[in-house]
Amino acid sequence: LIAKGFPLIDRFIEVSLSCKSQDELFVAFRAAMGELGFDRLIVSLMTDHTRFGLNAQHGIVGNYPADWMQFYVASGYEELDPVRQWVVTADGPFAWRDPARNGLLSRIQRNLLHEAEDAGLKDGVGIPLRGAHGALAGVGAASSVGRLSLTPTIMAHAQLIAHQYYAAYLTLHSAKRRVSPVLLSTHEREVLKWSAEGKSKREIAAILGVSRHTVDYHCRRLLERLDVPNVTAALMRAVQMGALQL
């Protein structure tokens, strides 16, 4: 064991590299985040982690209060939770209570955050974690006590510890199979790009100077390759897989 007092992040790297099981790793993660004042944690896989054989799941590990977790599931909060939504779009750690974010919340979402606080999840932060091929995970961290000062330094420490946790988590799972990157053809990219602009297949054919039949062909191939039912879902999937940027 490495003595306290040695800087936190360096210490957590050493400890995380020595962990032999997920349980051990989470205990170390909890200890490190605890030193920052976050004694409540949850780790969620926001997308399937196909190459690790893991499916998307809210709360793969964590120590949020059990009654809150039950209430959360029973209320169908997973789809509405603003923290989960922010994890998708945020490029770094964020405070749940960030006023710039809270302005856009619906009534139910604002209520959800109040209820979380009442359940002992105060001064919460969310941390997005991104892996290869569009994999996305997220960490929620909060304090049962409150009165944390969420300074940029604390946020940066939390982010890097969570990042190291995710790296070690995936290393312990070890990739089970290879996923080859999806590279779109020029035609497929054009179809997606113009669909994103709201063009119909007929309009896309006119823009590209090809027949409607040709657009249909590329479209069908695209849907097959991305394994989705329509162009709308294809747009989403392509962005998730890193094959397209919007």
Add this chain to the structure above:
Amino acid sequence: VSEAARRAQSLDDAIAVASRAPSTEEAFATLVAALRARRFEHVCFSLVTDHPALALSAAFALLGTCPSDWVERYRATGLVQTDPLWRRLYEAEHAVEYRPLSGTAATAAARAAFTAWGELGCRSAVVVPLRSSGGALAALIATSPSDRSLDPAELCAASLLSVHFHGLYLQRRAAPAPAEVALTDAERQVLIWSARGKTKKEIAIVLGTSPHTVDYHQRKLLKKLAVSSVAAAVARAIALRLLLQ
């Protein structure tokens, strides 16, 4: 090594110093200093894909210590596409080691890449994938003149320093926030299920309402996002960062 000296070289300290830097260039300089203290030599930050959120296109060695004539040659010889390093980067979950001199290069492109990195005195390198929302990918490469394998802890340290710099870079360079669009819960639900490829009829079943109601919310959604189709609404929502992926 004294406790004070250890602390001065710690990641905690390097991060505090980088956070205080007034510009991205100066933050990058602190990253370079921290990596050099860990015996890395050249440091190179690239945008591997376009970064629409920053209004920046893909660019190799956007910031870095590599000599500019070397960077120009690397670009001119097409290594930005063909260097096997980029494939490794796409596949990597987190920082990986790249050893241009070990083993035999299988292809002419790989040989050219290995030669290029050799010219920089690079015998091994750490390659850090830096991913952000909307599928954007950047990379930090730190080269080492040493032939020995990198210590896992040093690899992680380089990775976390890079992740921290990347966060600062995204924060400081972010284009002005897109116009605020407030969605109702019903509109958000319709959007989420549309992005998963569900039809109006299917969404109505999922939400326990009528296709007519779904249609009503969908029309309001298109109007709010100022688009003409559901596909365009999803694309717009991704760009505006409204959508749960």
